[in-house]
Amino acid sequence: MKELEGVHKFRYELKKSSPPEKKTVHTLEKWRAIFYKIGFIGEYETDNVGYGNLSMKINSENHFVITGTQTGKYPHLNPSQYTTVTKCDLEKMRVMAKGICPPSSESLTHYALYLANPKIKFVFHIHHEGLWNMFIENKVESTSESVSYGTIEMAEEAKRCVNNKNCGFFVMKGHQDGIMAYGDDENIVGNLLLEQYRNFIASGNRD
Numbered sequence: 559m560k561e562l563e564g565v566h567k568f569r570y571e572l573k574k575s576s577p578p579e580k581k582t583v584h585t586l587e588k589w590r591a592i593f594y595k596i597g598f599i600g601e602y603e604t605d606n607v608g609y610g611n612l613s614m615k616i617n618s619e620n621h622f623v624i625t626g627t628q629t630g631k632y633p634h635l636n637p638s639q640y641t642t643v644t645k646c647d648l649e650k651m652r653v654m655a656k657g658i659c660p661p662s663s664e665s666l667t668h669y670a671l672y673l674a675n676p677k678i679k680f681v682f683h684i685h686h687e688g689l690w691n692m693f694i695e696n697k698v699e700s701t702s703e704s705v706s707y708g709t710i711e712m713a714e715e716a717k718r719c720v721n722n723k724n725c726g727f728f729v730m731k732g733h734q735d736g737i738m739a740y741g742d743d744e745n746i747v748g749n750l751l752l753e754q755y756r757n758f759i760a761s762g763n764r765d
C-alpha cells in the first residue's frame with residue numbers, strides 16, 4: 559500500500575515570517591520545474607497526495623529552505639510556498655520553521671543529510687516508480703525496506719547511505735517510488751538524477 563506522504567510524522571512550529579529570499583527560491587525553482595515536467599514531482603491522482611521536495615542549505619548552522627507541504631501539484635511555486643527550517647530535533651521529532659507555508663513532511667530526512675556531511679548543500683527528493691524499481695533491481699545504495707519516510711530510523715539510514723560522500727543518491731526501499739539525491743551543487747545533483755532517468759529510458763523503459 560502506498561503510504562501517504564503528506565502526513566507530518568514530526569511536530570512542527572511555524573513562526574509566521576516573510577518568505578525565503580528570491581535568489582534561493584530561484585535556484586530551487588529552476589530544477590523543480592524540470593522535475594515537475596518529467597513527473598519527479600507531482601501529485602498521486604488516486605489520493606490527491608503531493609510528492610517530491612527540494613531543499614537548499616543557507617548557512618553553516620544547517621538552516622535550510624525547503625518546499626512547503628502539499629505543493630507537489632503545482633508546476634511553479636512562488637516564494638511563499640517555500641519555508642525556512644531553522645531547527646530540527648531528530649530524537650524529539652520536532653521541526654522549527656519560519657515562513658508562511660508548513661515545511662515538507664520530509665524535512666527531517668533533509669536535515670539528516672545536511673547533518674551527515676557539512677559539504678552537502680542541496681537535497682532533492684523525488685518519486686518515480688520506474689527508476690525506483692530499476693534502482694532496487696540494480697542494488698544501488700538503499701535505505702531498509704522496513705523504514706518509512708520522516709522517521710528517526712530514516713534519518714539514521716540516510717546518514718549511512720551518505721557515508722561521508724559529498725554527492726550521490728540512494729533509493730528508499732520502504733517509501734514507495736522515493737529517491738533521494740544530495741550534493742554541494744544544485745546542477746550536479748539535478749543532472750545526476752536526469753542522467754539516471756535517461757539511462758532508464760535508454761534501457762527500453764517507458765514512462
Ligand SMILES: [Zn+2]
Nearest residue numbers: 563609610736
Ligand atoms: Zn517521498
